[in-house]
Amino acid sequence: MTVRLQREDFDVNAEVAALTRGRADIGAVVTFTGLCRGSEAGEPIAALTLEHYPGMAEAEIARHVEAANARWHLLGVTVIHRYGRIEPGENIVLVVTASSHRQDAFAAAEFLMDYLKTRAPFWKSEERAGGAQWVEARQSDDAAADRWEPAPRRSEAAQ
Amino acid sequence: MKILYFAWVRERVGKPEEEIEAPAGVSTVGDLMTWLAGRGEEYAYAFENPRVVRAAIDRTHVKAEAPIAGAREIAFFPPMTGG
Numbered sequence: 184m185t186v187r188l189q190r191e192d193f194d195v196n197a198e199v200a201a202l203t204r205g206r207a208d209i210g211a212v213v214t215f216t217g218l219c220r221g222s223e224a225g226e227p228i229a230a231l232t233l234e235h236y237p238g239m240a241e242a243e244i245a246r247h248v249e250a251a252n253a254r255w256h257l258l259g260v261t262v263i264h265r266y267g268r269i270e271p272g273e274n275i276v277l278v279v280t281a282s283s284h285r286q287d288a289f290a291a292a293e294f295l296m297d298y299l300k301t302r303a304p305f306w307k308s309e310e311r312a313g314g315a316q317w318v319e320a321r322q323s324d325d326a327a328a329d330r331w332e333p334a335p336r337r338s339e340a341a342q
Numbered sequence: 343m344k345i346l347y348f349a350w351v352r353e354r355v356g357k358p359e360e361e362i363e364a365p366a367g368v369s370t371v372g373d374l375m376t377w378l379a380g381r382g383e384e385y386a387y388a389f390e391n392p393r394v395v396r397a398a399i400d401r402t403h404v405k406a407e408a409p410i411a412g413a414r415e416i417a418f419f420p421p422m423t424g425g
Binding site: 217233234235236238239240242243264275276296299300301302303304305306307308317318319320324 | 346348349350398401402403417419420421422423424425
């Protein structure tokens with residue numbers, strides 16, 4: 184498991200290569216990259232600034248990676264979340280999941296993203312024409328995370 | 343104990359962190375929010391709607407009913423918007 188918080192950009196291909204290098208057991212790699220949009224509800228956004236809670240953000244992501252590992256058969260997970268100022272078109276977050284078959288890799292990537300949105304201590308502020316504005320949490324994101332509860336154990340889920 | 347504030351809670355309080363000593367009787371996270379809200383205008387503004395403010399004790403999410411005894415670090419912040 185690799186969990187990194189960083190100000191600088193990441194290279195998706197390099198992260199996939201690092202996860203799969205020298206391994207013949209991985210049959211599926213799913214990557215999700217979240218990017219900064221240049222507008223929200225029709226209003227232009229010059230940039231996002233991401234604030235985070237150092238220490239807790241890493242711990243919270245690691246807890247969710249462990250939960251994903253308990254739930255699906257994963258052969259590797261990488262999560263990278265940027266903080267600081269990010270302009271439209273730039274990367275914000277990367278989730279890479281590796282498994283022997285695609286189903287587990289797809290499900291775990293979606294699970295991790297849904298939890299990152301609602302449980303990882305990050306806050307987005309948007310630079311709009313009228314000034315900086317904190318992004319409000321979306322009910323749809325809470326609903327997306329809630330649908331993963333309760334977590335079945337892997338042995339039960341496999342049956 | 344150390345109190346941390348993030349995002350608009352930090353902006354409203356006007357500082358990212360501080361050391362406090364909660365008086366006797368302040369035993370839960372909810373009590374602490376009520377007590378903090380009485381410390382001045384900026385705190386009252388930050389905690390005007392305590393139900394939307396989230397909390398963590400020693401870097402783990404907790405609810406308002408959580409006891410604060412033994413906590414080293416308590417953080418207050420809005421609902422998270424990462425990812």
